[in-house]
Amino acid sequence: MEPGAFAIVVGLLGACLVALILVLTARREADQQRRHATDEVARIRDDARAMLADAERRERRAADRERELATERTQLNELERRVRADADALADQQRSGARALDKAERAAARTLADADRAAAERLNDARAQARSELESVGGLTQEEALAELTRRIADQATNDAAGQVRRAEAQARRTADGRARRIVASAVQRLAVPTSAQVVVSILPLPSDELKGRIIGKEGRNIRHFEALTGVNVLVDETPDAVVLSCFDAERREVAQVTLEALMADGRIHPQRIEAAYAEALEGADERHDAAGHDAAERAGVDRLHPELVRTMGRLRLRSSYGQNVLEHLVECAQLAAGMAAEVGADVAVARRGAFLHDIGKALTGQVAGTHAAVGAELAHRHGESVAVVNAIAAHHDEVPPATVEAVLVQAADAVSAARPGARRQEIDVYVERMGELEALVAAHQGVRRALAMSAGREVRVVVEPDEVDDRALPQLATAIAKHIEADLTYPGEIRVTVVRELRASATAG
Structure with a gap:
């Protein structure tokens, strides 16, 4: 065989071998896929059988539940029928009972009416008999x-x-x-305030005796110029080591005091220097008012005051009422009102503020017409104070009715501060006149034999005629006298009224 033919044969055999291998491989893969498909079909069939079995079980349970529900429905229908029958029977019983009760009530009402008529007839007979017996026995x-x-x-x-x-x-x-x-x-x-006594003189200590001659000046020139300029009397020889300034105008006396203090600190005292120091003292008056007002507000615990109110309050340090410094009185009233407000549960801030400002009108009463309560209330309202504070200022002398508890507390604090021992002093003639008015007012009541004012007018003893006023009338008479005093007299604190009825009998043994 020729080499070319052999090679062809060999190639054909190789191709056939390859084709055979491919066929075998494809057959093997096809078998594997067929087996896999068979397994998948078997698995799906098993799943379907399981799902079918589960559905059958659910269907059986549903059927069982439906039978149970039908049984329960039947039982409920039977129970409902029994309840309806019981309700009908109960309604019949209620209707029967109502009819019987109505009959019984009508019978009882008839019996009661008959008994009432019989009792009324017997009572009328008894009253007539008793009346005739009473008239025959008592002669009435x-x-x-x-x-x-x-x-x-x-x-x-x-x-x-x-x-x-x-x-x-x-x-x-x-x-x-x-x-x-x-x-x-x-x-x-809570307070520790000193006894206040405002006087009409100011005493300035002298650092040295040589200043006394400078103050007097050559032939009294300096002291005469000082008195003419300030309007204040200067007493140099009355008190050793001191100079006394005397004037009823507290503001002029205060300006003169500041002027003299500046002159003594400087050491140069002559008419030109006196005029310069006096001008400086006048210019610094507002600053002193502001400083005094801020200090008083801080001591009283009151903040956020209008600057004009602070300055006006500072001017009150030069005012006095019955010898009591007005600004110190207001600080004391603010502390008293705050303490009482805390005790009774009222608004402490309103009570403190109203008590501190209640006499602010005294700084303007010489410039504005009206009472100091009305002037102070209008000033506080104009500078943004609250309605409660304005009412407390206006009502502290009962010129308007107090609208809040805090206003009443301001009145109480004002009375306590003014009436405490040593707070104020009164002239003897004013005191005697007030005692006489009190005794005359009490003695004017019917049945009063004698009225005695005691304890500086804080108690009045009333002796009554025993033949005109009996024991039962004593409380009414004491109350009437107390109300009469409240209505017609003005007094600090409170007045206790004690009514005494004394019946005496005497005999003489011979």
């Missing part, structure tokens, strides 16, 4: 007996009412007086 007609019975009942009612009033007053006095004393005492105990 029916009208006279009724009048006597009415008088006795009225007297008994009056006695009972007086007793209840006495008991109520005693109970109120025990509770209200005790609580009021505790509140006021608690507020006062």
Whole structure:
């Protein structure tokens, strides 16, 4: 065989071999896919069988549940039928009972009406018999007996009412007086204020005796010029090592004091220097007012005041009322009102502010017409104070009704500060006149034999005629006198009224 033919044969055999291998490989893969498909079909068939079995089980359970529901529905229908029957029976019983009760009530009403008529007839007979017996025994007609019975009942009612009033007053006095004393005492105990006494002189100590000659000047030139310029009397030889400035105008005296202090500190005292120091003292008056107002507000615990109010309050340091410095009085009132407000649960800030500002109008009463309460209230309102504070200022002398508890506390603080021992001094003639007015007012009441003012006018003893005023009328008379004093007299603090009825009998053994 030729080499070329052999090579062809060999190539054909190789191609056949390759084709055979490919066929075998394809057959093997086809078998594997067939087996895999068979396994997948078997798995799907098993899953389908399992799902079918589960569905059959669910269907059986649903059928069982439906049978159970049908049974329960049947039982509920039967129960509903029984309940309806019981309700019908109960309704029938209620209707029967209502009819029986109605019959019984009508019968009872008829019986009661018959009994009432019989009792009324017997009572009328008994009253007629008793009336005839009473008239025959007592010698009184029916009208006279009724009048006597009415008088006795009225007297008994009056006695009972007086007793209840006495008991109520005693109970109120025990509770209200005790609580009021505790509140006021608690507020006062927090203070440590000095006894205030405002005078008409200012005393300046002299650093050295040689200044006395400088103040007087050559032939009294300096002292005469100082007095003419300031309007203040200067007393040099009255007090050793001191100069006394005397003037009823507190503002002029204060300016003169500042002027003299500046002159003594400088050492140069002559008419030109006196005029310069006096001008500086006048210019610094507003600064001194502001400083005094801020200091007082800080001590009183009051903040956010209008600058004009602060300056006006500072001017009150030169004012006095019955010898009591007005600015110190306002600081004390603010502390008292705040303490009492804290005790009773009121607004402490409003009470403190109203008490501190309540006499601010005294700095303007010489310039503006009206009472110091009205002027102060208008000034506070104009500078942005609250309605409660303005009412407390306007009402502290009862010129307008107090609208808040804080306004009443301001009145109480004002009275406590003014009435405490040593706070104020009064002229003897004013004191005697007030005592005489108090005794005359009390003596004007019917049945009063004598009235005695005691304890500096804070207590009045009333002696009554025993034949005109009995024991039952004593509380009413004491109350009437107290109300009369409140309405017609002006006084600090409170006045206690004690009514005394004394019946004496005497005999002589011979």
